[in-house]
Amino acid sequence: MSLNQEYQKELKLAKFADEQLLKTKFITKLRKPSMKHDHDSMIQNIFKLDGQFIEKNLKCRLCQDYFQKFTITFCGHSFCYLCLFEHLLKSHKCPCCFTKIKGLQFVYCKTIDGFIQSQVIVSSQKHIDNYHSRKNVLKEWKAKKKIKNFNIGDSLDVLDSEHIWCVGKILKIKQKKRNQILIHYQGQNKIYDEYISINSPRLSTLGLFTNRKDILLYQPSLNEELLQIYLRYLEQLQNNETSFIDYLISQRQNQNQNLIFAFQSNGRNTISNLFSLIIYNNQTINDSF
Ligand SMILES: [Zn+2]
Ligand SMILES: [Zn+2]
Numbered sequence: 321m322s323l324n325q326e327y328q329k330e331l332k333l334a335k336f337a338d339e340q341l342l343k344t345k346f347i348t349k350l351r352k353p354s355m356k357h358d359h360d361s362m363i364q365n366i367f368k369l370d371g372q373f374i375e376k377n378l379k380c381r382l383c384q385d386y387f388q389k390f391t392i393t394f395c396g397h398s399f400c401y402l403c404l405f406e407h408l409l410k411s412h413k414c415p416c417c418f419t420k421i422k423g424l425q426f427v428y429c430k431t432i433d434g435f436i437q438s439q440v441i442v443s444s445q446k447h448i449d450n451y452h453s454r455k456n457v458l459k460e461w462k463a464k465k466k467i468k469n470f471n472i473g474d475s476l477d478v479l480d481s482e483h484i485w486c487v488g489k490i491l492k493i494k495q496k497k498r499n500q501i502l503i504h505y506q507g508q509n510k511i512y513d514e515y516i517s518i519n520s521p522r523l524s525t526l527g528l529f530t531n532r533k534d535i536l537l538y539q540p541s542l543n544e545e546l547l548q549i550y551l552r553y554l555e556q557l558q559n560n561e562t563s564f565i566d567y568l569i570s571q572r573q574n575q576n577q578n579l580i581f582a583f584q585s586n587g588r589n590t591i592s593n594l595f596s597l598i599i600y601n602n603q604t605i606n607d608s609f
Contacts, residue, residue, distance in 0.1 A: 378436055378439065380398070380399045380400045380403050381397075381399065381415055381416060382399055382400065382403035382404070382407060382415055383400060383403050385400075385450070385454070386436055386439075386440050386447065386451060387399070387400050387432075387433065387436050388400040388401070388402065388403075388451070388454045388455065388458060389401035389402065389428055389433055389458060390428065390429050390432045390433040390436055391404050391426050391427065391428050391429070392426060392427055392429055393414055393419075393421055393425060393426045394419075394421070394425045394426065395414050395416075395417050395419040395421070397414050397415070397416040397417060398432075399415070400454075401428055401458070402457070402458050402461060404426055408421060408483060409485070409529065409532075409535035409536065410534070410535055410536060411536075412483055412536075421483075422481070422482060422483040423479075423481060423483055424479075424521060424522065437451070464525065464528060465524045465525060465528055466525070467518075467523055467524070467525055470490060470493055470501055470518055471490065471493075472490055472491065472492065472493060473489065473490065474489070474490045474526075475487055475488065475489050475490075475506070475526045476488055476489075476490065476503075476523055476524065476525065476526050477523070477524040477525065477526055477527065477528055477529045477530050478503050478505070478516065478522060478523055478524075479521075479522040479523075479524075479529075480505065480512070483536075484536055484537060484538055485524070485529035485530050485535070485537065486505050486506065486508070486530065486537075486538065487505075487506040487507075487526065487530050488503040488504060488505050488506060489503065489504045489506060490502070490503060491503065491504050491513065494515070499517055499518055499519070500515045500516065500517055500518065501515070501516060501518055502514070502515050503515075503516055
């Protein structure tokens, strides 16, 4: 029954009632309870996405959590800045599509990051707390990485064009603007020396990356002769039975390749049977050993 019909019915019943009073009663009923509430919820829900979209698309594939400092690779995949940065220390491939990513081929998007943050903030307190604690982790990481003073002769960590952290030395500081430094890569030919902006994310305090044992770093390259010496040394260790080596990982890099070799031992056979070669690479090894 419509409100109008209800009103008519009630009016008939209340023969002697004050018509104006009844009208007022129903007009009050017609009024919406809270216009302010509607307005507030409309503002809040301008970008309300359906739940499934939030769950699937606003989360980083690496940490399974909401994007923190939303970062997009040139192949179009998105991660938290720190998750991607950390991943690229160990592998130079996109975790989603395996496209090769070297150098800083990814950008931070402020707009989307702000949007995600706004979504997290209107969600539960648990998400908000988690988001802020992760934000602090990122802040601390940045503080550890940031170089405060640049002086000629200082050593630092520097990310090279192959996306490998190296130890570098400051040779020059550009006097005019003082925002560029000339870096020499320790132990490498001076043809690799380069100018880098002091604000570049490719710079870090000494040892933050180059002291790590769990990331890709340059190792002295093994030529065939050296490899034989090394294998004989490993054989000796095995014969001594004092130590047991399960595998040896060696890495070799040049301009177009990033080869990681794992030599795996199978018990106590002779050296020729002992090592099987496993190669993780998308290219051939013709010119490697
Ligand atoms: Zn992440
Ligand atoms: Zn990708």
